[in-house]
Amino acid sequence: MVTALLLLLANGCVSRSEKVSPQAGSPESERGPGVIEIPGRELTFVPSRDDITVARVTFSVASSSPDSVKVNGARLDPAWLYLELTPVARNRFKLEPLRIEHPVKAAGTNLLCISVKAWFQEVTTQYDSMYYENLDDRYALISWCTHPPESAGVSGFGSRFKQNRVETVEEFKEVLTKPIPIRLNKRPLREEWSR
Numbered sequence: 001m002v003t004a005l006l007l008l009l010a011n012g013c014v015s016r017s018e019k020v021s022p023q024a025g026s027p028e029s030e031r032g033p034g035v036i037e038i039p040g041r042e043l044t045f046v047p048s049r050d051d052i053t054v055a056r057v058t059f060s061v062a063s064s065s066p067d068s069v070k071v072n073g074a075r076l077d078p079a080w081l082y083l084e085l086t087p088v089a090r091n092r093f094k095l096e097p098l099r100i101e102h103p104v105k106a107a108g109t110n111l112l113c114i115s116v117k118a119w120f121q122e123v124t125t126q127y128d129s130m131y132y133e134n135l136d137d138r139y140a141l142i143s144w145c146t147h148p149p150e151s152a153g154v155s156g157f158g159s160r161f162k163q164n165r166v167e168t169v170e171e172f173k174e175v176l177t178k179p180i181p182i183r184l185n186k187r188p189l190r191e192e193w194s195r
Contacts, residue, residue: 034104034146036114036169040097042088044179045118045141052131052184055121057085057093060140061100062157064111070101095176102146113161114172115143118182127193133183136163141180144172 038059045054062080063069069076085093102112117140120128132138140163148165149157166172 034102036098036100036102038095038098038100038114038173038176041095041176043085043093043095043116043176045091045093045182046179047091047120047182048133048184049186051122051189052182053121054091054093054118054182056087056119058117059083059085059095059098060113060115060117060160061098062113062161063102064157065103068103068110069112070099072097072099104146111146111149111157113143113145113149113157115140115161115163116176116180117141122189123193127190131184131187133185137183139163140165141182142166142172142175144169 043057045057047053060080060082061069061071061076063076064079066076066079071081083096083098085095088094100112100114103110119125120131123131129135129138139160143161143163143165144167145157145161145165149161166175
């Protein structure tokens with residue numbers, strides 16, 4: 001169950017993939033609201049080392065036009081929504097079903113992005129970046145946007161949603177059906193960096 005809304009700020013890195021947006025004036029770009037259905041399920045995370053566990057997971061929804069977006073029937077307010085997932089077992093979290101309604105427009109307008117991020121039990125957010133093999137994973141283990149934030153002319157989105165971005169919602173949902181790897185290096189844990 002969604003237990004909290006969190007406001008987070010972060011700086012990001014470089015994208016690994018970009019989505020090609022529909023051309024302005026095409027039937028795909030001019031239709032009405034789009035609907036994204038994310039089925040409820042348990043998400044399993046697999047850190048590459050046994051001494052680090054996942055403490056928290058958030059599913060993020062953000063839009064440059066929050067008044068035009070609904071999440072499970074409620075307007076997106078504020079523009080960034082962080083849904084904290086419920087822990088059910090070690091490295092496993094419950095994602096409740098989500099229905100995201102958003103306007104489908106040409107690239108550069110009505111940007112919508114979603115992502116999944118994890119935090120560790122043994123290392124605080126201040127130090128966790130030193131443990132990732134790929135720093136992009138720290139900001140989003142998986143993300144998707146209606147079109148690339150860097151091409152939308154909207155500030156703040158690239159820092160959270162250009163990492164590990166897939167091209168389609170179907171790819172995003174497919175990633176959620178499998179264990180999600182968290183690639184970590186072998187840097188020793190330090191007690192002063194823990195919770």
